[in-house]
Amino acid sequence: QSDIPETNVDVLIIGAGPAGLMAAASFAHLTAIPSASPLSVRIIDKRSTKIFSGQADGLQCRSLEIFDSLGFADRAWKEANHMIEICMWNPDATGIIQRSDRIPDTIVGLSRFQQIVLQQGRIERFFLDNIQKYSGGAIKVERAILPTSLQIGEERVKVTVRKLTEEEATPPQATTGSKSDMTDGLFRSNLVGDDYEDKNITDAKGGEEEVINAKFVIGCDGARSWTRRALGPEFELQGEATDFIWGVMDIIPLTDFPDIRMRCAIHSANDGSLMVIPRENRLVRLYIQLKEVTPDASARADRSKITPELIFGAAQKILRPYKIDYEYCDWWTAYQIGQRISPSFSHPSNKVFLAGDAVHTHSPKAGQGMNVSMQDSFNLAWKVGLIAKGICHPRILDTYQSERRRVAQDLIEFDHKFSRLFSGRPAKDVMDAEGVSMAEFKDAFLKGNLFASGLSVDYGPSSLVVKSGDPGELGDRSVRSRNLEGVRRITVEEFEVKQSLAKGLPVGMRFNSFKVLNQACARPWHFQERLKADGRFRIVLFAGDILDQAQKQRVEVFCDKLSSSNGFMRRATPEGAKIDSVIEVLTIHSAKRTETELLRDFPDILHPFDPHTGWDYNKVFVDDESYHEGFGNAYKNYGVDKEKGCVVAVRPDQYVGWVGELEDFEQLQEYFEGIFLV
Ligand code: FAD
Incomplete structure (x- = not known):
């Protein structure tokens, strides 16, 4: 008989990034739905704080519509920078970059919202306030808590967790500041091995333990998801990495480049590509292709070579003959482009689910990671909540996998194409077969805009969607066959x-x-x-x-x-x-x-x-x-x-x-x- 204290809950959310917070907010909004007993929800995170700078920044139309349905789109709308136009810059016949095209950033008339940009930390703040307001304080993120084991039982999932010390829960990370005092921007980057950031935690001895017996567990614990690993190797991400390495810098630019307050896609003749994302508070995010760093035989880049100086030097070369410099840097990182997806988003028991980066990772330039991640858990939470409250039939849970994995698969395919077109050298002329056609790039960008808005999502036939089509052939390449019970047939x-x-x-x-x-x-x-x-x-x-x-x-x-x-x-x-x-x-x-x-x-x-x-x-x-x-x-x-x-x-x-x-x-x-x- 163990003396570790045990608690029962309806739902345990592991991870309080955008996906986990969206799940928690969605549960908080279910309070008006009648039930015999209130829904009990806990959300834990191993870190001692939310993030404060960097990472994702793009909010697509669909995410804003969802925020509005939760009651806080206005906060994001007011604080963010609004993305109105995209300018394309390509080399002319002499190899000098020129503005070649302008297109609207969001397809006109698609939504009452247009794309905006605001750093992820602010979005996490809005979620935290919303969860507090709608749950009346009943749901709050419990920080510095690490899950250590997970067992799926007949009735409940048993998750053992351990309280971390402040030191364990606060790993070193990039500092904001002037050029000279920025430390480790690669913290959390996909260029860092699994062992790096977790070392502190796994080596440490430890605080109090607790067993949480949950009816449902939702793993929203990011690209290196512990929950995913706990479910077994059949959930491991599958896919490939490319040789393309990109740096990211959030700076206040000092420049004569005319379109610095526009979203720009810039292909230089020989020095790589760059994307400009004008941000809130005079900030500008630069996504910069790093041609000087390539992965080694183990397909991983040498992270010691990647410094803000190297990244910024690459940006200066791409932007030539325009000049760019900065005094203040808010955040920087680098990543290796790759696309990976888990074969399954839910355990066959339909008691443990994975959402967000835990089940799909890709390059960030199309601004999809945070959006698709939040939309995963937005799709899932009401289903779990209404079942836990005894209102809906458990069969509707099958639609999480069939609906969201298909979206993720489409995203991976979109990103695969888009990131290669972006990282490729522009073709010199029609005979230059190895170069990327700029007409093709523009076309991909235009088509991509509809996809990127989140508004082309079209869920297939299921117990929740009555339409024709074969529910078994939804592009759902899951490891288990779908449960077709309850699917309404219609010719x-x-x-x-x-x-x-x-x-x-x-x-x-x-x-x-x-x-x-x-x-x-x-x-x-x-x-x-x-x-x-x-x-x-x-x-x-x-x-x-x-x-x-x-x-x-x-x-x-x-x-x-x-x-x-x-x-x-x-x-x-x-x-x-x-x-x-x-x-x-x-x-x-x-x-x-x-x-x-x-x-x-x-x-x-x-x-x-x-x-x-x-x-x-x-x-x-x-x-x-x-x-x-x-x-x-x-x-x-x-x-x-x-x-x-x-x-x-x-x-x-x-x-x-x-x-x-x-x-x-x-x-x-x-x-x-x-x-x-x-
Ligand atoms: P995350 O935001 O990763 O959240 C996971 C949460 O789970 C974290 O709070 C973490 O502390 C917690 N957690 C992890 N493991 C455990 C555990 N074992 N136990 C408890 N809690 C745990 N997107 C863009 O659009 N543009 C960008 O430029 C961009 N840059 C990025 C740079 C970096 C370094 C990273 C890491 C991500 C970047 N992203 C970017 C991606 C974007 O941040 C993610 O797509 C988005 O945050 C996904 O949300 P999520 O909730 O699924 O995962």
Whole structure:
């Protein structure tokens, strides 16, 4: 009998980087979902503090949409530098770099947000504040805690952890400062062997131990993930490293280069390539190709040769004839380009999951690492949370692997192509087969922008997404076959008919946003603002022309079924809880706002009555002109018929799960019965 203290929790998150913090924040937002007992979540990290400078900085449109659904996009939006234009610089016939092209940084009209840049430490700060606010202090990062063993049992996963001393939990890292006083910028870089940063910790004797018995464990512990290693060799990252080594410096530049406040992709004739990322607080990040350092026979570069002087010298050469220097450096590092992915993101028991850098690593220039990592755990956390609360069927957990591994695989393929085009020497002319065609590079950049925005993610058919296609062939090259239980089958022809009801809302993709007005108060809202990440599914009822008698009757019949005591909505909602506590119905109609009355024209279930707070005035919206913010044309943009409307089921992470007619109630019911424990 061991005397190590034991604790039970629903969820243990290992690692408090962007992926772990996104998971914790998502759990914190589930507090309003009814459950017999509150969800207990712990998040541990071996480090004594969050990071304060460097590492990732790019925030893509989709990440900002997610931040907004959690309530803190405005903080990032205000503090960050906004990326508006990309300038391409290539050598001319005489070998001198010239600006050859300008393209918008974010594809116009793609999202209500555009790409911004802000250092990872600030983003971690926003998460920490958000977790504190929404969990009421119940979830907090426990620092200087190291997991030492993991055993998967029938009911729970047993994780033994050890408290670290302050010294163990604070390894040396790069200092911010003037040119002369920067120490080890390669701390945490992929050029550093596994043994380096962990040496302190593994050699140390140790503090108190504790056993945490968790229903679910989420490993978000970065590229050298301990959790991944604990799951066994079949989870090891697979892929390849290239010979390309790049340095990164965050500096305040002193330069005559004209586009230093633009995002630039610069290919020099013979000295390598450089990317300029203008940042907040006058900072500029430079990604600099290091042609003078190449990996040795063991495929690893000699890190002792990589210094800020060497990196910056390379940047000065690439930028010639322009001059660049600096006094202040905020952070620097170097990395070797490679692409690696784990064959599996979840243990077959569906009790242990891996997210973020723990399961995919690639080069950072496309600004994807932090974004895709956060989106992994955003995809996973609500599923785990709703199952732990006894609301959803455990089968939905299979979709984590099938949805996210495919995104990671696409990312790896994109990065493979993109990083080689970036690191290659520009072709001198069409006959120069070994050089990179700058037209091809620009094309890859343009196509890459859609991918990089995070908005091209299109989840395949599953228990959560009703669309045609073979769920077994999703590009999901997992080590285990997928569990197809609960996958709704629909033929290609049937699906085309359904999808044609809302062409602008592709099933499997995120719910796009256009402006609509609140019926009760005429305030314009971006509709996506109403899709909060609070764990609730949503039914969006496009009610069409509610003033047309025949259409009004269709809406009433649909609403009668929704309200019925044996309908899925009542059965999915725990006894005694509010009718909108796990599935919320939001309405957008297309009649004139001023001719329509909320209480007269819309059935009660669309604006439920509460004896303490009255009617709910925040659920019915109209596609009409606003006084101050124009006309969102939501029906037109969503591709929905203005007379007849349609019904759309939306997952808690804003992805469209099902589309149908108002008469397709049984199919909608079947969709929810496959997900909820009704
Ligand atoms: P991480 O951010 O790595 O977080 C993992 C967390 O787990 C850390 O807090 C760590 O302390 C903790 N942890 C690790 N092991 C354990 C353990 N055994 N027990 C408990 N806790 C543990 N991205 C870009 O877009 N641009 C860049 O220029 C860029 N540069 C980078 C430079 C470096 C040196 C590194 C390391 C990363 C860089 N990235 C960059 C990548 C980006 O930071 C990651 O993609 C992103 O942070 C992934 O988030 P994550 O939460 O999955 O992992």
